[in-house]
Amino acid sequence: MTSVEELKLRVRELENELIKCKQKRCTAMCAEEPADNNHPHHRPRIDKMSAEVKIRTFTVAVVGVGGVGSVTAEMLTRCGIGKLILFDYDKVELANMNRLFFQPHQAGLSKVEAAEHTLRTINPDVQFETHNYNITTMDNFAHFMDRISHGALQDGKAVDLVLSCVDNFEARMAINTACNELSQIWMESGVSENAVSGHIQLIIPGETACFACAPPLVVAANIDEKTLKREGVCAASLPTTMGVVAGILVQNVLKYLLKFGTVSHYLGYNAMQDFFPTMAMKANPTCDDRHCRKQQDVYKKKEAERPKKVVEQAVEEEVVHEENDWGIELVSEQTDQELQAASGPVPDLPEGITVAYTIPDKETGTSEGETVEETEQSLEELMAQMRTM
Amino acid sequence: MTSVEELKLRVRELENELIKCKQKRCTAMCAEEPADNNHPHHRPRIDKMSAEVKIRTFTVAVVGVGGVGSVTAEMLTRCGIGKLILFDYDKVELANMNRLFFQPHQAGLSKVEAAEHTLRTINPDVQFETHNYNITTMDNFAHFMDRISHGALQDGKAVDLVLSCVDNFEARMAINTACNELSQIWMESGVSENAVSGHIQLIIPGETACFACAPPLVVAANIDEKTLKREGVCAASLPTTMGVVAGILVQNVLKYLLKFGTVSHYLGYNAMQDFFPTMAMKANPTCDDRHCRKQQDVYKKKEAERPKKVVEQAVEEEVVHEENDWGIELVSEQTDQELQAASGPVPDLPEGITVAYTIPDKETGTSEGETVEETEQSLEELMAQMRTM
Numbered sequence: 044m045t046s047v048e049e050l051k052l053r054v055r056e057l058e059n060e061l062i063k064c065k066q067k068r069c070t071a072m073c074a075e076e077p078a079d080n081n082h083p084h085h086r087p088r089i090d091k092m093s094a095e096v097k098i099r100t101f102t103v104a105v106v107g108v109g110g111v112g113s114v115t116a117e118m119l120t121r122c123g124i125g126k127l128i129l130f131d132y133d134k135v136e137l138a139n140m141n142r143l144f145f146q147p148h149q150a151g152l153s154k155v156e157a158a159e160h161t162l163r164t165i166n167p168d169v170q171f172e173t174h175n176y177n178i179t180t181m182d183n184f185a186h187f188m189d190r191i192s193h194g195a196l197q198d199g200k201a202v203d204l205v206l207s208c209v210d211n212f213e214a215r216m217a218i219n220t221a222c223n224e225l226s227q228i229w230m231e232s233g234v235s236e237n238a239v240s241g242h243i244q245l246i247i248p249g250e251t252a253c254f255a256c257a258p259p260l261v262v263a264a265n266i267d268e269k270t271l272k273r274e275g276v277c278a279a280s281l282p283t284t285m286g287v288v289a290g291i292l293v294q295n296v297l298k299y300l301l302k303f304g305t306v307s308h309y310l311g312y313n314a315m316q317d318f319f320p321t322m323a324m325k326a327n328p329t330c331d332d333r334h335c336r337k338q339q340d341v342y343k344k345k346e347a348e349r350p351k352k353v354v355e356q357a358v359e360e361e362v363v364h365e366e367n368d369w370g371i372e373l374v375s376e377q378t379d380q381e382l383q384a385a386s387g388p389v390p391d392l393p394e395g396i397t398v399a400y401t402i403p404d405k406e407t408g409t410s411e412g413e414t415v416e417e418t419e420q421s422l423e424e425l426m427a428q429m430r431t432m
Numbered sequence: 433m434t435s436v437e438e439l440k441l442r443v444r445e446l447e448n449e450l451i452k453c454k455q456k457r458c459t460a461m462c463a464e465e466p467a468d469n470n471h472p473h474h475r476p477r478i479d480k481m482s483a484e485v486k487i488r489t490f491t492v493a494v495v496g497v498g499g500v501g502s503v504t505a506e507m508l509t510r511c512g513i514g515k516l517i518l519f520d521y522d523k524v525e526l527a528n529m530n531r532l533f534f535q536p537h538q539a540g541l542s543k544v545e546a547a548e549h550t551l552r553t554i555n556p557d558v559q560f561e562t563h564n565y566n567i568t569t570m571d572n573f574a575h576f577m578d579r580i581s582h583g584a585l586q587d588g589k590a591v592d593l594v595l596s597c598v599d600n601f602e603a604r605m606a607i608n609t610a611c612n613e614l615s616q617i618w619m620e621s622g623v624s625e626n627a628v629s630g631h632i633q634l635i636i637p638g639e640t641a642c643f644a645c646a647p648p649l650v651v652a653a654n655i656d657e658k659t660l661k662r663e664g665v666c667a668a669s670l671p672t673t674m675g676v677v678a679g680i681l682v683q684n685v686l687k688y689l690l691k692f693g694t695v696s697h698y699l700g701y702n703a704m705q706d707f708f709p710t711m712a713m714k715a716n717p718t719c720d721d722r723h724c725r726k727q728q729d730v731y732k733k734k735e736a737e738r739p740k741k742v743v744e745q746a747v748e749e750e751v752v753h754e755e756n757d758w759g760i761e762l763v764s765e766q767t768d769q770e771l772q773a774a775s776g777p778v779p780d781l782p783e784g785i786t787v788a789y790t791i792p793d794k795e796t797g798t799s800e801g802e803t804v805e806e807t808e809q810s811l812e813e814l815m816a817q818m819r820t821m
Binding site for chain 1: 436439440442443446447449450503506507510511512529530531532535536537550553554555628670671672673675676678679680682683684686687692693694696699703704705706708710
């Protein structure tokens with residue numbers, strides 16, 4: 044029989060245990076809960092920055108929240124960006140832990156959800172909009188177009204910049220198509236499969252080469268993957284390379300938005316030799332993308348209408364790139380041939396830059412169906428194993 | 433009066449509440465508590481890597497766990513380093529949130545404690561040793577020397593590499609003195625005060641220039657700070673620059689430890705122009721540091737004793753640096769003059785590299801007393817304000 048005294052004792056025990064549990068939870072949850080917007084020391088720092096730079100008025104879309112995209116979003120959040128729109132359809136896996144940003148306890152969450160949670164904690168003043176879908180499917184693509192053209196802080200306006208941090212050709216082409224149609228300036232980034240090289244590229248529709256103007260370029264790692272694997276570096280998983288690429292990407296975002304320094308048109312990173320080639324490429328007049336060709340016409344018209352003084356200034360700006368030892372410009376006449384040889388190497392590239400891959404066959408490269416979540420199986424296994432812990 | 437039924441009901445309520453609380457805590461705590469070493473998916477990934485690369489056999493000391501050091505430690509942790517020894521005497525402040533790594537809820541904790549907590553969560557297989565002190569005071573310096581010479585995973589051995597991620601001259605000189613005496617190879621890193629340039633440097637005592645051989649060098653930002661501040665970039669607080677410097681630092685650590693690629697002797701980063709100068713500097717025979725001069729003798733003797741074939745190979749290795757467009761070598765004859773002009777500019781530096789600052793006057797530059805924690809006051813204010821939230 045349970046006596047009243049025994050029961051009262053049990054109630055007191057449980058109450059104490061519950062208090063302790065809640066206290067512990069509070070400590071652990073501090074990083075999990077959105078911080079108070081009136082946080083005394085957090086705000087002034089960010090306000091001080093924004094008062095000067097207006098960084099908080101800008102909206103940036105980050106497509107792909109993986110090894111590069113997550114760090115990119117964190118850097119922008121810590122710089123006090125106004126709004127971030129994140130797109131990704133992947134889930135966090137424990138296998139991602141050899142990259143920066145995500146933590147083991149986030150395994151199983153969608154990347155956009157996990158990222159938003161962490162980023163909100165870091166800077167509650169940033170506005171977040173997340174989309175947990177694959178932008179390459181028909182419906183999602185239409186929604187993606189809508190969000191980049193209407194998702195800015197100022198209602199109904201286009202975002203200030205789109206950042207491509209995806210890891211495949213199809214997604215890059217989707218971003219390229221959308222940005223050409225919307226005349227949306229964007230930056231592309233990439234890390235090679237062997238993880239020892241990467242690049243960033245600025246794409247101004249109609250002005251610089253788009254992703255369909257010429258085969259995508261990468262920095263040659265100058266080492267074959269077998270050698271590298273024998274040396275033992277785990278391929279495609281160096282937080283160092285991803286950190287450097289995200290760093291140079293966001294640095295160029297800041298330079299572009301806040302108008303300081305020289306924004307690189309193309310900057311490569313070869314980790315083996317610590318070699319950073321730069322170059323610039325003009326749009327291809329015979330580009331496959333009709334919106335690219337249309338934007339080229341718009342750009343030419345705008346250039347012709349510009350007062351002479353401004354045009355001169357623009358020429359001076361281009362000289363900045365030519366002064367750089369690695370800067371070369373492929374004139375538009377040459378890109379005709381490039382297009383013809385779209386699956387071959389691009390001529391006259393600076394030392395260390397090569398073609399990333401040949402453009403996939405169009406029959407196999409369409410993107411209308413649902414993309415299967417490849418890691419679904421292992422994730423379920425993983426979750427089951429976690430539950431038993 | 434409380435009836436038995438009411439008490440039983442209360443016990444059930446409390447038990448349920450406690451279960452819920454513990455469940456929530458578990459989810460939230462996963463990242464906070466050291467993960468189970470037998471975690472099914474975490475281990476294999478790291479084991480697979482370590483089996484190939486032996487990264488887990490290495491011990492690295494990181495001095496300074498701020499903007500660059502914290503990211504450096506995170507990258508090494510995610511790469512599966514064997515052991516990290518962290519030195520810092522600062523506390524996390526909310527003002528640090530415009531750099532990577534630390535989170536608002538960690539404000540008030542010592543940086544080494546906060547870092548260890550996060551890093552253990554990310555990779556529980558790494559061994560951590562943390563020292564919450566200023567290495568430049570007499571007692572701490574002796575302990576620092578002891579830990580870098582005996583702190584490796586293999587008991588009693590020296591660490592494989594010391595990384596300087598500090599932000600002041602005094603601490604760099606302390607590391608330099610210790611490493612010269614112990615013949616300990618180390619890498620130095622730095623970010624300029626205006627946050628738009630940085631550098632890394634490899635120091636092999638007796639072989640390459642130590643920190644006392646010549647005035648420290650930096651990459652010229654090519655813009656005066658006033659202009660920059662008017663443009664509005666918050667000085668000394670760009671997570672981008674810190675991320676890039678940490679990335680190139682740890683990439684070179686991996687190349688050095690795992691013997692792949694070319695380890696840079698000096699690599700600069702000018703964010704304004706995306707310019708990355710490299711160079712190499714030999715040790716100065718008239719260096720002020722007697723241990724440096726002693727290590728130079730040891731090195732010369734070792735070089736002379738080397739079989740000819742190996743010497744040839746070493747020469748070939750140097751050619752790699754000379755092939756680089758930016759690589760120059762200051763021959764030892766020139767460094768005599770440099771030392772005389774220690775507070776002036778160093779001659780024959782590659783484009784974009786200048787002297788960091790003049791070497792402080794020795795009377796004011798001694799380091800035997802306790803260093804006052806500058807931010808103590810504001811931190812207490814901050815904590816008081818946090819308590820009221």
